Amino acid sequence: MLTLLRNLLRSKIALVLIGLLILGLAAFGITDIFTPRLGNSLVRVGDRTIEARDIDREADAQIDQMNAQGGSFTRQDLADSGRLVNVIAIQVNRLTMAEYLKQKGLSPSDEAVVDQLRQLPLFRSSINGSFDLQRYQQYLNSVGQTEAEYEQLVEDQLSLVTMSRGFSGAVEPPSALSEIMAMYNGEERRIAYMLVGPDQIEDQIEPPTEEELRTFYQEQRANLLQPERRAFSIIAISPSDFIHRVDITDEEIQNEYAAQIARFSAPSTRVFESVVFEEQEPARQALGRLLADADFDQVVNSLSGQIMAAESVLRDDMTNEDLADTVFTAPVDIWSGPVELGDGRWAIINVIEETPGEAQPIENVSDVIEQELRAFKAERAYMDSLEEIDDATGSGLSLEELAEVLQSPAYSLPPVDNQGVTEDGKRNTFLNQIEGAIDYGFDLYPDETSFRQDAGDYQYIIRLDEIVEGYLPEFEEVEDRLTRALTNQKRAQALNTLATEVADRLDQGGFLTSEAETLGVEVMRPDQPVTRSTPPETGLNAHSIQSIFAAGLDESFVIPLQGGLMIGVVEAINLPDGDALRRQVAATQSQLSNVLSRELEQAMFAVAMDDVSPETNDAAIETYISDNQSPQ
Known part of the structure; x- marks a missing residue:
């Protein structure tokens, strides 16, 4: 299908698909906002390049994600495992696709990029949720990225996401294909089966002879060889x-309890007063003057501050995290701040009183x-x-x-x-x-x-x-082990022979009940039909379900189990119809749309690789990987 879609994207029909993507990007405008970076590059894609520092940044971000889950990975680990090559490949793929879309006229405008930046939670103020330029610049400094580089990344992501959404909105699977897949997913099978194990063939197992054991010993020499x-x-x-060599006195426990009394107490309550200002600068000036013992009323009046009523609060009741941090870390009777409020104003605060929460008794x-x-x-x-x-x-x-x-x-x-x-x-x-x-x-x-x-x-x-020293045990030393192993091998062979013979008779019109009676076992039928999505908790794993659905109506199937075999027949096959089929089709269409969209994306990427033709600096890439690997 990928070849078909790839050829499709080179045809006139591709113009329709590109047109749909342009409509999806209409809100973003069409422009080009980047300036290519030159230098000693690893890869060149169009007039843009991938530098070693770009890969450093992406690799470090990946490492941070892995270590956040309890790992302790380094860039050296990525290089040694081959994952650093994957990081480079991902960046090449991203730039190639973005360059191809740009060549087709699909680049979001400056306004769209800025709007996207302002919506990113990472850069929003914790006070009022608005875009925080300081946070944005701090982030760029932390990752060693310029504004232009980060905006280019956002532009690329907007193009790629819109392409994906454009395909999803444009692709509608044919109803016939949806129905076929719906019937496939909704197919139900009623089965009957019996469980056979060693008890059913034990009388057929002859104890191994010494000649058989000695032959088996020669065959197993490599497995029997004992290492040093x-x-x-x-x-x-x-x-x-x-732990049991150290002594802990009651006095030490009491001292630690006193030092950590806040930990063992209910949340404290604080009463604070505040003065609110329209801007940050007058709030800073007011704080400085009050800390220098200036007259309170004169300071507030001269800087147009608004005195707020005193509040008694618990920390958990405060929604403004910055304000809560200030109120519950500030010393009592000392003005602190300024802190930004949710409405854009600024406040300085003074904690008047603190009431500690009730402490748990030391005995507890x-x-x-x-x-x-x-x-x-x-x-x-x-x-x-x-x-x-x-x-x-x-x-x-x-x-x-x-x-x-x-x-x-x-x-x-x-x-x-x-x-x-x-x-x-x-x-x-x-x-x-x-x-x-x-x-x-x-x-x-x-x-x-x-x-x-x-x-x-x-x-x-x-x-x-x-x-x-390593050695090969003598036959007599391992005779018992060989006997057990060869007996188990004979038992498994006898079970497989039995299963083949029973399955042949069933496929030729025999009856499962007759076979079960002969073997002295019961025939079982699950209460619920088997589907392709039957969960493993039922005792049927993916391989078992595959075997059941590989058999036709009234045909046999054989499934290996831990202690034997399941031998059964398919007694009924039910396909969804009517309302059940319509419900299944509705659920299937979304699934099919996603599959077709992914196929189209892969096809477009293949075309992009041909058209854009990224240039790789193999020597520079090899040196970069080598520099990050462990010393040999």
Whole structure:
């Protein structure tokens, strides 16, 4: 479809689509407001370029978004993972599409860009919701962008969004296609099935012979080969080890309670008076004079201030955040401000009185305070212990002697491979949770004890006790494992053979009830019909639903399960009609419109890439990526 639409966009019909987009942009006007930036560029698109600093800015914005969700990514991480290349590609695509639209006469006017800027929540005042020029300039400074560059970005976004909306408004899927998709989405199937498992074929499974096992042993040599493993002893210390070593007195709890009384109290009430001015400058002058002990009435009258009635407020009741911050952080009996009000005026305020909220009794919060104090003192004791650990490890003591000095146990662990897995296949969770301990341990010589190593949440000292060389177990050592594995393999093969034979008989006119009786299982029928959107909670995952809808009426399907197989037949197929079909068509049309719009956008982008032909500076891009990658 993409090729068809791409050819379509090169035809006369494209003029109609472009015309629709121009109508969509009519409110924005047609103009060109940018000045191309030249220099040592990564990419040139038309008479505009992409510089390294542009990619820096976009990459940093992406990193900020990821880190806001709990990550700790850097630009180096983006480069190492290949995502920095994606950042460059996205910018090339954006500029290419914007340049193509501009060539076709689709560029919003200066007025449209300014209007869009004024509507962005990021730049609105928290006082009255109007555009805040200071916020706008602070943002540009923070991201290292000029007004012209940011306005160009807004212009591009307006063009692209309007293009997308233009396609959505112009595309209406054919009714026949909508009906077909509606019937596809609304199709319902009634099924019957039985569950078969090992019990149904157990009498067919012969125990493996020794000859079979020895053959299987040869086939599985690569899987049976045991890697080199190493046994370690380790002391691992974390702040939690000091929790029960610290003491918390009642006096400490009382002092902390007094220091944090506001935290354990209901919100306080403040009474404040204010003087309001029409502009900021007289408010500033009034504040300065009052702080210099000038006469209150004379200051207010000379600067045309309006004295407001005193108010008693809770912070949560105040809608103006800036005013609330001023009122509830200002010292009592000292004029503060000025602060902008919601109507554009400015005020200075004086807190007359503060009434603290009722505090919870110390008995209600002492456990919380004690827990926090204990954690704080444990962390401090942990940090203080690091020097003691270093002194002890440098004294030549054995790991066991170090454990006594540090009052922390030394754990002797069974041999593990370089993934922390023992010979019986169990992962050593303790060793694996100490970051870097396994890798560091594998670099030690036999009987070598490390110095203190920092693993973030842990400080550890590790000793290599033993190296167990890799080997291939003898047949007798793994005979039981081979027996279980080969028996399971035979069982799975027998189940698959049974399923194939049953499915063949069902497809040739056999009855599911007869097959179920022969196997001694029940036939089940779901209360609700199966649809393509049946949720996984019903026990049918996407693969299961696909298998059911791949079968025709009265045909069989076989679905693998955790402990066996589901073998069933499709007993009925119902397609929506009448009102049900009309409702489904209505829901489908919007979905189809979105699909067709996306196809058109992709086709237009393909045409744009051909027509605009962005020029890439491969050497500069390679150098930029290399400069941001980890040192090799």
